[in-house]
Amino acid sequence: MAFSGAVKEGRELRIYEDLDDLRIDLADYVADLSEAAVKERGTFSIALSGGSLIGLMGELCRPPHIETIDWPLWHVFWADERVVPKNHPDSNYKLAKDHLLPKVLVLPSQMHSINDSLSAKEAAEEYEFLIRQLVKTRLVAVSETSDCPKFDLIVLGMGSDGHVASLFPNHSVVDDTEDWVTYITDSPKPPPERITFTMPVINAAANIAVVAIGSSKAEAVHLAIDDVGRECPSLPAKMVKPTSGKLTWFLDKFAASKLDSCANKSE
């Protein structure tokens, strides 16, 4: 690991020279949070998104984690999903199901995917309704400061434009504070129709991990993390600020290359 440290405001940066170290540390981080949540509440609620992070989480499918994690106590959600059939190559559910979940013992009934037979609007409404039911039974915890669900962990990738989940820069849904789950039909990144957790739900999580690798992410990482305030106040990745939880960034050295702190470190 190049360096790692608490930076400020409940945010930790973990930066890796070697992608294998990132993979191993990310898996340890998820396993530790799973263990803590299972001890405390008897269940672990995790929300995934798509992109490269699913492959990076593959270490969870190997020893020791494959044997030691309480997989049957996991409830898996999607922080964002493309509104396509579940067997479509663009489906985030399919991505996780093919590359992560089949190798572990998560029960199919505890993989909470969207209803792919509905329109984007209906799918978002139904997904929010499902989460509301699970919050009522406390299978998903509830935030102490709002009525939002408090997922044990939300794992996000980040696009080079600074989008997280399907909250894209300058899109009106970034400012949605009413809904838990909303939808878009004009995503700048295909496919156009998506559902997404809103920012208040993301920020209510007990833990948020943002995983970004590659030099194409370096500028957005800099804008999101460094104190460049007025340049991009509404960059979605910059708006990820847990209300009472903990935020951890997992970056490779290329994604971290424009960080002020990184430049200072190497001087």
Ligand SMILES: O=C(O)[C@H](O)[C@@H](O)[C@H](O)[C@H](O)COP(=O)(O)O
């Ligand atoms: O639905 C999506 O488009 C993804 O969920 C998306 O938000 C992804 O996580 C980022 O674009 C980063 O993807 P990469 O890590 O593959 O660059």
